[in-house]
Amino acid sequence: MARETPAGDLRLANLTRRFGVFTAVDDLSLTIEQGSFFALLGASGCGKTTTLRMIGGLEEPTSGQVLLGDRDITRLRPYKRPVNTVFQSYALFPHLTIFENVAFGLRRRGIRSVDDEVTRMLSLVQLDGYGDRRPAQLSGGQQQRVALARALINRPQVLLLDEPLGALDLKLRRQMQIELKRIQTEVGITFVHVTHDQEEAMTMADTVAVMNAGRIEQLGPPADLYEFPATAFVANFLGQSNLLAGEATGAGGGDVAVTAHGTRFSVPAGRSRADHGPVHLGVRPEKLILVGSADQVPAGHQHVTGVVTDASYVGVSTQYLLRTGWGTELSVFAANSGTSTPVAVGSEAVAYWDPRHAFLLPRDAADTDRTSPVLDEPVGASS
Amino acid sequence: MTLLAPTRAGHPPPAPPAARSGRRRLLPYLLLLPGAAWLLIFFGVPLVQLASASLYDPSGSLSTGYAMTWAVGNYPDVLQAYWPQFLRSFGYAGLALVLALLLGYPLAYAIAQKAGRWKNLLLVCVVAPMFTSFLVRTLAWKTILSDNGALVGLLRDVHLLAPDGRLLATPFAVVLGLTYNFLPFLVLPLYASLERLDPRLLEAATDLYASPVQAFRRVTLPLSMPGLVAGTLLFFIPASGDYINAELLGTPNEYMIGNVIDSAFLVRLDYPQGAALSFLLMAAILAVVFGYLRRAGTEEVL
């Protein structure tokens, strides 16, 4: 895969943007291969839009560089960059028809016959026949698709998408995802895609980056991030994890031994990011299996006991909460495959896992157990 | 629609009592009444009076009285006598408008989009001159432009003005006065339009390959059109009817149609002539305005 000349790779080098004393993007360095699909995930306000704006030239970095191939485009005016943006706020031109909105970029580049291309683009986003309307006469989701068409029609080298499908219903969103992926692979545009939809990021992207407070916490293929997260934030931002606070007591025989809440566990060394000192022992809820008593735990597996405090049936699975002896509630997802018997709320149960499914992360000494997912938008305490 | 229709048909809303619906229908007219009465008394009646005065026998006088002779000939007569002043009025007002646009558009844009927390202060500065009388302001300009004022001295020193050249009592002074006096009427509506302009649209335009000039032409200008049209009219209409600036800053050679009407009513006491001129001016302005609105094609104004 490694190429000698990075023909059109997008590179961010120590990119930083400060607003006063507040650092919105903090020393960001990454390379996005030409023609790849890069998804940027992160909680609200973590600097995703600011990063895109610096790539698009709408925001000047406080320091650092943006490079396209070998070309430094950090100070290049936005209209001279082969980059287009689908704005989070759509930013459609209210005085122009949908047709003219979509044709805007082509016309500015002096292309005369735009009719065919615009019509094709409108039908791609399923807005045939809407060309004569004004943006104000469209629904939110329709406006969002116009924003998509308006950027996509230019076939830029890099397309920046700031939550381009957020306002669409599930069915339309899936269709658009397929279309986007198709265009991206056909035309070879580099996509930088900001989304709040983890599934979208996981299914579409070659590389996913999880951002937190202006920094990239982890970056890699989606499965890597999910199966072996690098930080507690990533573990609970992408999906959910049960993280138990413990102390690693050193590696030996290919395993790292951990003591957590008075019990000894072990994790394969290859799945440990620390082998001594304070650690988080992590297991995904779907990797936990719930049984009635400890003698049902197969050999080579590890377990904790507790009391089932909640069971919610969600169709494909049942989600249990297991309160351990030290008070932490672990999540357990039991697939509704018909092979396991339901466990009653209030009864004692044992959750066990295969150590190869666990992972070990370094932990701040003050950090305790963490089991709840990172909420993207802060939700009101009791609403 | 399809869901609502049967429900509607099944339960027709009870007919409101006739008296209440009648009163509700009358309400808008009742609200209009004071304004309409005001207009009728102070605008409608004088207008009719003026219209009839414009058709009086031109040989009458204030002392002998005027006879109503339906003298339609008054109109061609005044037009023939004063067409230079008519042309000059529109010429000066047009020139002043161009100057005001060159000054006012960037000013309004800067206040609306770039001023940040200085916005309100700058707006007050635009309006502040209006706190003093129109007459006083124009007299102040007379001082500024006077032959032994500092400005003329400076211009003579740097040879922008001949040693005996002057600013006062020239067309230049009158146009300058018009520009200055009516500038706020242009700037304020423009400001209101530009203030609503979402800067993100300009970002979108530059993202879509529009250079700053193209972004202005394709986004800023069309979106500020309502304010531009309103401001242009608010500037041009009073400017073309103005007589103070020509009176104080010009000479009879710079007199505009307002000066002629002024003297017809107040000096020569030729009422039919003054009335006919007033009506011609009104008609000309209306023609210009409608022609302009047609071309500008803004539904928002009319």
Ligand SMILES: Nc1ncnc2c1ncn2[C@@H]1O[C@H](COP(=O)(O)OP(=O)(O)OP(=O)(O)O)[C@@H](O)[C@H]1O
């Ligand atoms: N012009 C600005 N002035 C001051 N602070 C700003 C400015 N623009 C952004 N910020 C701050 O920078 C941080 C990052 O903003 P950004 O818009 O990049 O977030 P985001 O990750 O896109 O969030 P969201 O998912 O809600 O869109 C935020 O805390 C925001 O308040």
Ligand SMILES: [Mg+2]
């Ligand atoms: Mg954002």
